[in-house]
Amino acid sequence: MSLKPIDPETALDFYLADRQAELSQATLYSHSSRLGHFLRWCDQEDIENLNDLSGRQLHLYRLWRRNEGDLRPVSEKTQMDTLRVFIRWLESIEGVERDLSTKVQSPTLAPTENTRDVMLDAEHAESILTYLEKYEYATLAHVSIALMWHTMMRIGAVHALDVDDYHSDDRYVVVSHRPKTGTPIKNKERGERMVALSDQICELLDDWIADRRPSVCDDHGRQPLLATHYGRVSKSVLRDYVYQWTRPCTYGIPCPHNRDPAECPATDRDHASSCPSSVSPHAIRRGSITHYLHKEIPEKAVSDRANVTQRVIDKHYDRRTEREKMEQRRRYLDGF
Known part of the structure; x- marks a missing residue:
């Protein structure tokens, strides 16, 4: 594959412009913010042409970002996953070597690490x-x-x-x-x-x-x-x-x-x-969703009201304990 020279700043501008139609403004902002750290690192390392980017350099960036940002595993995964998407896009425009995105490593999280528990009760x-x-x-x-x-x-x-x-x-x-x-x-x-x-x-x-x-x-x-x-x-x-x-x-x-x-x-x-x-x-949103679930409002009603799928509610929002869920099911079933 014949690569075409592209500097980091131009690459990010092109990437954000290309994804504008499919991503919300909030998501675009998040991608811009996360990838801004990568641009800072490129500047620090004098990387002016992304054609030269290697798997080893991506690994060094991951270590730099982890230490420089004092990142928790969840945050590190989010940032590296966004970088992988960016590198994969660069492959599509012949900006980096083929399959370089497969060399972007991020933490593997336990199921309990992949959700946030902070909520207003x-x-x-x-x-x-x-x-x-x-x-x-x-x-x-x-x-x-x-x-x-x-x-x-x-x-x-x-x-x-x-x-x-x-x-x-x-x-x-x-x-x-x-x-x-x-x-x-x-x-x-x-x-x-x-x-x-x-x-x-x-x-x-x-x-x-x-x-x-x-x-x-x-x-x-x-x-x-x-x-x-x-x-x-x-x-x-x-x-x-x-x-x-x-x-x-x-x-x-x-x-x-x-x-x-x-x-x-x-x-x-x-x-x-x-x-x-x-x-x-x-x-507040997470606490409110949990509050309505505690009040035994059907999950489908909560899902529609909050504009979030029931699967996402189960994974990211529902903070009822397994015992609380069992007791609620018991109250539904006692009359049968």
Whole structure:
């Protein structure tokens, strides 16, 4: 095979452009971020033409990234698997030697290592929402976190909602994939759905829209449901709200880490994610899914509401113990 010279930066630009049609913006960003480390390494090693890349160099990159990033096995596997996909794509455009992708090694994980257990449990979620309802009622933070917990939505879906997507009288919201106007959602059209809301959430949304929501449009002339005075709230701000309000000290729980709040750096809003007890938006989603499963909502109903397959729920979201599952099955079967 006759290779055609290509530098790392150009290769990554071509790769991302080629995959844009098939990957969500969030996934593209993740690939760009992971492969950005590979570009840094290439620059450090003076690799200017990927035609010269070898299996030994890929192994050296893996060791460099593991040590430089202090990566856990799960993170290392994710990064190396993305690199393998990138190298395989390079093979298709004659940028690297044939079958080089087979030389990209990544850790083999035990089944328990391939899932994340971090979640916001129902008790803490209720404590947070009770505090917000009393002291921060119908603020943007309150509305955002309540919506995430109640609907099990991904942060991208919550971010994408417009005022017109909310139907107060019939108590539901419509989740839509609108990439041309800045709000793509995971799973694209397959992620579009109607999500039922409780009376309590509708009352909160009604009060937010009537009294607290800034009367603004986004850059595309749409009226975002979750808005600041500058337009649609950013996903980074939504993440910050979650990190801030899942710190136990913010909702009246004594610090479980025996820290002095006056000296703890995590009490600074900009460093809230450094609190060992704070969690990400995905942990809210995982906790909410588990909560509804505990309440014996059928898995199919949870799956459709959360826009996730039952297989993925079983592998990545369901945190019930095997005994809890058995007892729930027992209650179903006792009458037969």
